[in-house]
Each structure stands twice: as C-alpha cells, then as structure tokens.
Amino acid sequence: MTYQVRPLGPGEQQLAWDLGSLAFGYHEQPMPEGWASDSPSRRTLGVFDPAGRLVAKAVDREQGQWFGGRIVPVGGVAGVATAAELRGHGLGRLVLTELLGGARERGAVISTLFDTIPAPYRALGWEEVGALVYQRVPARVLAEIRPDATTTLRPATEADIPAVQEIYREVARAGTGMMERSGPAFAASPTQVLADHHGLTVAVDKTGDIVGYASWDRGPGYDANGKLTVDDLIGLTPEATRTLLAMFGGWASVAPTVLIRLGAADPVWSLLARRDATPESSQPWMLRVVDAPAAVAARGWPRHLTGEVDLELADDVCPWQQGPHRLVLSGGDGRLEPGGAGTVRLTPRGLASWYAGAATPQQLRRSGFLTGGDAGTDELLRTATAGPAPTLHDYF
Secondary structure, three states, X not given: OOOEEEEOOHHHHHHHHHHHHHHHOOOOOOOOOOOOOOXXXXXXXXXXXXXXXXXXXXXXXXXXXXXXXXEEEEEEEEEEEEOHHHOOOOHHHHHHHHHHHHHHHOOOOEEEEEOOOOHHHHOOOOEEEEEEEEEEEEHHHHOOOOOOOOOEEEEOOHHHHHHHHHHHHHHHHOOOOXXXXXXXXXXXXXXXXXXXXXXXXXXXXXXXXXXXXXXXXEOOOOOOOOEEEEEEEEEOOHHHHHXXXXXXXXXXXXXOEEEEEOOOOOHHHHHOOHHHOEEEEEEEEEEEEOOHHHHHXXXXXXXXXXXXXXXXXXXXOOHHHOEEEEEEEEOOEEEEEEOOOOOEEEOHHHHHHHHHOOOOHHHHHHHOOEEEOOHHHHHHHXXXXXXXXXXXOOOO
C-alpha cells in the first residue's frame, strides 16, 4: 500500500484530534472550540492511506534548549500516534523520518522528545539522556527548615514576571538541556503566566531584589490526601532557596505531601535528606542529533579546552551527516569539518548521549555506541561535554 506523508491542511485538525485522543486516552472529550494541532511553533505531519484516512501523525515543535551556555535550535517531537490496526507496520518510522528531514530544513540541529516506550525511537537514533522527575516529600520534613530572616516572600505580580523569567533563564543557561522559555511556544502574557498556577511566589532579599520564585498548585482536600505540586523552585541565593522551601512546610496540617520537580543536582537537595524524598513520577526524555556540524557549532564548549579528534558518524536515518568528520574545539567554540581518518566511530545513539553529556566515552564504549580511539581521544571527548546532568523542567 502506498501512503502519502504531508503536513495537515486547515480542514484536517479534527482528524488529528480524533487520532491523538484515541491514542492518548481522552477520546470521549469533544475537540475544544478553536483547538488546532498546528500553531506558529508547531507543525503536524500526517500519514494518509489511499482512501485519505489519517493513519499516523507526529508534531514538530520549534523550540530551543540550553547546551554549554547557548541556545540550541531544537525540533521537539510530540503527539506521535498511529492507528491501532496499523501499529507495527512502519508508519511511525515513516512519519518520524520525514519529520527529521523537515526539522533540519527549518533550522533544527537536534531533536528531543518524551518517550512512552524507547524501542521505536532508539531504532531511529534517539537515546534517553535524562528524565523529568517529581519527588514526593513529606511537608513535615520541610516544616523543619528555618526560613531566612532577611528574605521575604510575597505573591508575584504581573510586573514581576520579567524578573521571574530572567531567574529561570540564568539557571537554564548554566544547565544542560533546559528549555528556553521564549519564542512562539512560550508567548503567554504576564496575566496568563500568573493564571497558569494557583500560586507564583517570589523571594525578595533585603535590598528589594527578587532572588527566587516558586510556581505551585494546590490539590483538593485537606486530609491525608492533600498535596501541593511545585513545578519550579529556583533560588539564586541559598537564603531564597531555603525560605521558599520552608514555605511549603507551612502546609503540613492540610497538605501533608509536597511534590517537587527536581533535577539530580538541584540545590534543594542540600536541604533534604535523600531518604526523605521518593520519586513520584519519572518521564524520560530522549535526544537525537539532526545536523551534526550545525549542532556542534550551535552549542557552547569549555573555553579552556583546545583539541581535535577524528570521528566517523554512522547514520542511515539522517544520511546527510554520516561519514568521516574532524571535531575541532578551541576557545569555547566547536566545528565539525568533513574528512579526517574516522578514528572514533559513533552510532546515532552514541552521538546523542555524548552531545548531551549523558555518558562518558568509556560508558559509550561499553554500550557498543563508540568504538576506536584511545585514552587521549576519550579524555578530550569526555571533557568536551562534561558538566551538569541533562535536565528538563518542561513537558511537551
């Protein structure tokens, strides 16, 4: 059977809703008025059978994520669905392969996604590099934390939103993989930002500067099932972090459970015993390099690292980037030039893990994702992407 792969037309949004709602379990809900799978930051690619039925789809999101202190253009993959009767027939591979090519054409250099099952994405070159994790912490534990006497808390106002966004950006810039919350995908007004959560609390230091914030939601009930969900808790100072965290301890009598979205090395851990926190949910996310030379040029690299290593990239899904290349790093910049001896061979999953700093060359070698090279090339590659563990605080 011959299938057609193309962008959805304006009159085909109901088809996307029907296929997605059935796949993800909200089929009984009617399509909201004005809903569209496509927007200025989203492009839906569909697979149509000869009868014109939409049988598979995937969404390419235009977004940016921080790597090495720079924003890297990303194709975020979402809404991947295949008709139940045709799963296992290669339609997901068909639409995702086309999506990767289209994302590259519009300027994306890597692709990221949250996987419900890794196998089909790994077959196409994505690899798990991190997870979005909510930790369950008893509020009584937080009640034992003493707030800072010189730091005050208050509800955020619309005038505070630029400062809140800059606090997030400062932390994201220093991290690995954090979303850049600007552009078409994050075009909400200050009014909408405040409305997105039950509470947005800012921490103010003794000079009047906003030095931290927390965004949170209050669950129903005030018995043993009561809980708070904290999406962001970011302090630029230890006093702000401590005071914000202590605030949630004040809910212990009516919301005994606090769910906090935390990365593996978040400063909040300096105030918690690991045994007092248990993962409530963990959503792995994956990365794939779409345009290797452009991806190397886009991210930042260690400023004091200078060196070269010859790579051989194997990639039959994105053939435009396979073959021998020479990685050259100097002064915080990197470039990937064609040619070289192909000393170190990387599979697509190995390239993804290395680029994200999710695995060392030795780990990749043990996984079969990297072959060739020696201790010297391993050390350069390890140092090049050493840094904070890949972290995402935004689900898409």
